[in-house]
Amino acid sequence: MARVSLSGIKKNYGGVEIIKGVDIDVADGEFTVFVGPSGCGKSTLLRMIAGLEDITGGTLTIGDRVVNDLPPKDRSIAMVFQSYAIFPHMTVRENLAFGLTIANAPKAEKDAKVAEAARILQMEHLLDRRPSQLSGGQRQRVAIGRAIVRKPGVFLFDEPLSNLDAALRVDMRMELAKLHADLGATMIYVTHDQVEAMTLADKIVVLNAGIVQQVGTPLELYHRPANLFVAGFIGSPKMNFLKAKVEAVDATSVTVGSPDIGTLVLPKANVAAAVGDAVTVGMRPHHLTLGGAQDITGRVVLVERLGNETLTAIVLASGQQIIVALPGDIEVMAGQQLHLATQAERACLFLANGLAA
Amino acid sequence: MAAIQSDNHGLRLFVRYAVLTLIAVIFIFPLIFMLMSSLKPDQQLLTDTESLRAFLPVGDISLDNYFAAFRRAPVGLFVFNSVLVTGLTVLLSLAVCSLAAFAFVFIDWRGRELLLTLILATLIVPFETIAIPLLLISANLPWIGLEGITRGWLNSYQVQIVPFIADGLTIFLFVQYFKDLPGELIEAARVEGASWGQVYRKVVMPLAGPVLATAAILKFLAMYNQYLWPLMVVQQEAYRPVMVGLQYFFQLNRAWGEIMAYLSLITVPVLAFYLFLQRAFIASIASTGIKG
Structure with missing residues (x-):
């Protein structure tokens, strides 16, 4: 050794x-x-x-x-x-x-x-x-x-x-x-x-x-x-990236917003970003769920049923496509409108230079 | 449907065999003619050429031509000389050329591309153009033998062997074959602790059977058929090979029966050698696309 x-x-x-x-x-x-x-x-x-x-x-x-x-x-x-x-x-x-x-x-x-x-x-x-x-x-x-x-x-x-x-x-x-x-x-x-x-x-x-x-x-x-x-x-399906702008920053959280995600408060301490900065919010497909807070709304364009989960491609208002991993036995079909809740504490935030905030 | 397919298959098979048989006949008839003619007296041999009797053992059949051939020329000595010269050249050539190709393909050294290009360029130089300079060099080279150091290689075995040990074609064959060997095999052997010599002996050469057979056969044929070079450098009967020995039969009274007997005798080592290696030779051509 x-x-x-x-x-x-x-x-x-x-x-x-x-x-x-x-x-x-x-x-x-x-x-x-x-x-x-x-x-x-x-x-x-x-x-x-x-x-x-x-x-x-x-x-x-x-x-x-x-x-x-x-x-x-x-x-x-x-x-x-x-x-x-x-x-x-x-x-x-x-x-x-x-x-x-x-x-x-x-x-x-x-x-x-x-x-x-x-x-x-x-x-x-x-x-x-x-x-x-x-x-x-x-x-x-x-x-x-x-x-x-x-x-x-x-x-x-x-x-x-x-x-x-x-x-x-x-x-x-x-x-x-x-x-x-x-x-x-x-x-x-x-x-x-x-x-x-x-x-x-x-x-x-x-x-x-x-x-x-x-x-x-x-x-x-x-x-x-x-x-x-x-x-x-890292991660499969890969993380969804959504463009947003910083709306507020304090010692324990940062608030970001965009037409696609509305306003999202991320519990992140000491973020090196200023109000107005362009950032990217990263959300894993497994960290988006149906219903609840209804942060994100989009139209289903593709459904892949894997048995244990259902990978669903959704197009948002801006035209961007994201992937959501839903439970395996859920009934969704193409064309359907879906409302999704985000788990803000699990979302990632990236600055304009691509580094994690 | 199945019946039609099977009929088509039968027909295709028939055509294939017919074509192959025709080609085989074209190649084998000269050999049959040579063998049959070697058994006939000159008079009958010449008249038989006007009919298919030329290919049949009919009429006055005997081994007289063979006895006469042995009386006219030292056939045994010539065959021995040729087999010795050819055999040694083939063995040395396989060793030297495979080592050269090994260094060109597997070992990284400055100038290898240039040197390989130069060696391959020698393929387009006809032997006749270098024959005279080679003769002059050979005539002055020193040699260490039983009599000590002598000068001049004329009338010897070495003058028929050494200039032909390394040649571009054989190196090229090995280079092409080695390039097709998986590089990871060589790297695995190196990681396991093998030296370059051990990689050559224990990994590369045991996998080189097909190219060894191909190179051996091509080299054997080229060397056994040598005529111009031994004619230039060998004047003494003791070192004369079979092809130059053919001159003994082209005197004033040309004896065709004896010539055919002599040719039949000197063909035996070639056929034996080819039959010995043919399986590997065919496998090599099939796998590498090298034409024999």
């Missing part, structure tokens, strides 16, 4: 800065997820930690060693790739033992460690098969097993579940969470799937355009996003 520290990490490709000075601390035994849209630099960051990409600037520390210039094998890491990257010409047993074979480990040690990894991942019966005889989930398990066998300080996962079908992904997600609990190892996990990020992480790092947007626990990010990007990225 090991602590990982990134300090001012930068990456340039042909003069273009892809990673723009990233600072992240991953504690010993922590499960940290890098999440962000395609091209945000999360995989590049992981590959830099692995030693598969050069570091242009900054300091990378694993354990108590600066590893900027060390080759991958000397960094005490193991990596699981999106495409599994298991060797097709070797049996599962040979794949699991590959790192130990390279290191000329004694046969008894190899056998014991392979057996241990196979037991943890419940694949003892697969050891003599070739990868071509395995399903996608089994292949991914072999890739994870190969990482376990080497007992690395840090496990790196690069979108390991992306190639699996939806049902298998849920199963593997749970297995990974269990694996982390069993091994207690430091794990860094890259994904663009925010559900994976929310369910697996002790800590989430949200990245966009090579810059860390926010670091925090899943619920911190969900309830207190640092900016509009994080607010829009």
